[in-house]
Amino acid sequence: MSGDNYGIQTAAGHLTVAAESKEPYAADVLAGLHEDAAQVVAKYPQKRSALLPLLHLVQSVDGYVTGRGIDFCAEVLDLTTAEVSGVATFYTQYKRHPNGEYTVGICTNTLCAIMGGDQIWDEVSEHLGIGHDETTPDGKVTLERVECNAACDFAPVVMANWEFFDNQTPDSTKQLVDDLRAGKDVKPSRGPAKVCTFKQVSRVLAGFHDGLADEGVGAGPASLEGLKLAHDRGWTAPDGKSGETATDDQQPEATSNETAAGRHTSTDSAANAPDEAVDDKPATLFDENEKNGKDS
Known part of the structure; x- marks a missing residue:
C-alpha cells in the first residue's frame, strides 16, 4: 500500500x-x-x-x-x-484497511476494456502513482480495477463512491481524480448533484437515507432506448404461461399500496423465520438421513 x-x-x-x-x-x-x-x-x-x-x-x-x-x-x-x-473479507465494498475519502473504480471488463477502460486504468494509475486497492498519500482517492460497473451502455464507465461517470476518457478521469483530491464538488453523469464521501455513502448503505435518492437523472438515454423502441412498436412482454402477449386485463394488479403491479414482495425464507432461535441448529442432509433411518 x-x-x-x-x-x-x-x-x-x-x-x-x-x-x-x-x-x-x-x-x-x-x-x-x-x-x-x-x-x-x-x-x-x-x-x-x-x-x-x-x-x-x-x-x-x-x-x-x-x-x-x-x-x-x-x-x-x-x-x-x-x-x-x-x-x-468476502465483499469488496468492505475495506479492512483505511480507505480513501473517494473510491474511484475503473471498469476493465470486456466492453469497457475494448472501449478504452484498460487505457484509462493505465494512465490514471500512473497519474496517481498507485495500483489496485491502493490509496493516495493524502488519503483522498482509493483506486480500484472493477470487473463491471453495470453500465455497459455508457462504456467506458468510471464510478466514484458508486456514482456513475459515463463515456470516460483518460483525460476526463484524470481530471475527475484531480478535482476530488482538490476538494472540489464533482457532479456525476447521473444521480445527485455531487459525489458524497465514502463515509457518507457508507451511512446510506447502512440504511440511513440522505434525501438524495431522487436527485438528478436516474437512467440516461442509452439505458432507455430499448424501452422506447418497445413502446414505438407496441411490444409487450409475454404473460409467462402460454407464451402469448399479456393484454391489459391480464396484467396482475397490485396487492397493496406497497407492491407494484406485476411485482411480489421480498420475503424471508424459512431459514430466517421470525420465531427461529439464534442457536437453532439448521437442518442438514445428515439430519434427514437420520430421520429416514439411513446411513450418511
Whole structure:
C-alpha cells in the first residue's frame, strides 16, 4: 500500500491491521453506534441478518471495517468475530484497511476494456502513482480495477463512491481524480448533484437515507432506448404461461399500496423465520438421513 497510514500488505497478500484499529470507541461514539444499530436491527426478523448494514455503519464512522468494528458487530448480533470477519473479507465494498475519502473504480471488463477502460486504468494509475486497492498519500482517492460497473451502455464507465461517470476518457478521469483530491464538488453523469464521501455513502448503505435518492437523472438515454423502441412498436412482454402477449386485463394488479403491479414482495425464507432461535441448529442432509433411518 502507498503511504504510511493505509495498511501494510505482506508479499503473500495478507493484510496487517494497524493496532489503532482495535482501540476502543470513545464513549459518545459507541453510544451513537448502539443507537443507530438498534434502528437497523429492528428491521430484521433475525438480528444476525443485519450484519451487512452494520458493517457499512462501522465504515461510516471509521472509514473502514476496523478491529473494534468487528467486535461491535459481533457483540450486537450475538455472532463470533470469526463470523463477522468472514463476511467483511468476502465483499469488496468492505475495506479492512483505511480507505480513501473517494473510491474511484475503473471498469476493465470486456466492453469497457475494448472501449478504452484498460487505457484509462493505465494512465490514471500512473497519474496517481498507485495500483489496485491502493490509496493516495493524502488519503483522498482509493483506486480500484472493477470487473463491471453495470453500465455497459455508457462504456467506458468510471464510478466514484458508486456514482456513475459515463463515456470516460483518460483525460476526463484524470481530471475527475484531480478535482476530488482538490476538494472540489464533482457532479456525476447521473444521480445527485455531487459525489458524497465514502463515509457518507457508507451511512446510506447502512440504511440511513440522505434525501438524495431522487436527485438528478436516474437512467440516461442509452439505458432507455430499448424501452422506447418497445413502446414505438407496441411490444409487450409475454404473460409467462402460454407464451402469448399479456393484454391489459391480464396484467396482475397490485396487492397493496406497497407492491407494484406485476411485482411480489421480498420475503424471508424459512431459514430466517421470525420465531427461529439464534442457536437453532439448521437442518442438514445428515439430519434427514437420520430421520429416514439411513446411513450418511
